[in-house]
Amino acid sequence: MKLWRCDVCNHVFEGDLPPETCPVCQVGKEHFKEEEPKEHKPVSNMKKATRSMSYGLYVVCSRLGDKLNGQVSNAAFQVTTNPTTLAISVNQSNLTRECIDDTGFFTLNILGTTNQRLVRRFGFRSGREFDKFKNMKYGLTDNQIPYLEEAAGWIECRIIPDKTIEIGTHKIYVADVLDGDLLQEQMEPMTYDYYRKNK
Ligand SMILES: Cc1cc2nc3c(=O)[nH]c(=O)nc-3n(C[C@H](O)[C@H](O)[C@H](O)COP(=O)(O)O)c2cc1C
Known part of the structure; x- marks a missing residue:
């Protein structure tokens, strides 16, 4: 039995041959590369503990000029209630980070258990490679930021520029909730746990 890793979404498939299509992101078998057998490394107790942290799952949407874009994010939480603020953590190399820096706004789209399709579309490939909003039903907020009509709900936010923190690979945005x-x-x-067990 061999191991095959999808180079788009990192899904690992076990079998003598790669699958015809990736069961997670649906790309063809040409995207599967054989995985070298790895030495089994024990997982530290610290890693086990951090991996057991629980999260919700969201799509963070924004825009760069006419280009609408979004990414899946689990790193999001409410910071204060009065006024209502929240925080998200975004990888510096993502197109979504560029969009948020450009507009200063984003929507946090709350995903439901039936939204696995949105995770596949927004979570594995950059909007630099394709149009994530093609054939997607969306609305626009008063500030022209897109939100996804298939999601359970959306929250529009404006970043607080002097409360943005760069930490290595990521940027943390603290933002006022507007709508x-x-x-x-x-x-x-x-x-996040539901997603991992049901993907
Ligand atoms: C379950 C899941 C959770 C994710 N959480 C985050 C996150 O919290 N922050 C982040 O920057 N990327 C996260 N990602 C990765 C981005 O969604 C992914 O890199 C995306 O393709 C970036 O797209 P963009 O370049 O179009 O912005 C997550 C992906 C998945 C599948």
Whole structure:
């Protein structure tokens, strides 16, 4: 039995041959590379503990001029209630980071357990390679920032520039909440744990 890793979403498939299509991101078998067998390294207790932290799952959307874009994010949380502020952590190399720096706004789209399709579309390839909003149903906030109509709901935010922190590979944005709506009241929110067990 061999191990095959998808070079788009990192899914690892076990079998003598790679699958015809990736079960996670649906790309063809040409994207699977055989994985060298790795030496088994024990996972430290610290890593086990940090991996057990729980998160929600979101798509952070923004724009760069006419280009609409977004990325999946688990690193998001409410900071204060009055006024309502929240924080997100975005990899410096992502197009979404460029969009947020350019406009100063983003929407946090709350994913439900039926939104796995949005994770596949927004979480594995950069918007530099393709148009993530093609054929996607979306609305625009008063500040012209897109939100996803398939998601459970959205929250519009304006970053607080002097509260932005760069930490190595990532940038943390603290932002004021301006607007929002719950689009699918019945939808069960998707946790990171649920996503991993059901992808
Ligand atoms: C489950 C999941 C959680 C993720 N969480 C984050 C996150 O919190 N911050 C981040 O910068 N990237 C996160 N990513 C990775 C980005 O979504 C991914 O790199 C995306 O392709 C960036 O797209 P962009 O270049 O179009 O902005 C996550 C991906 C997945 C699948």
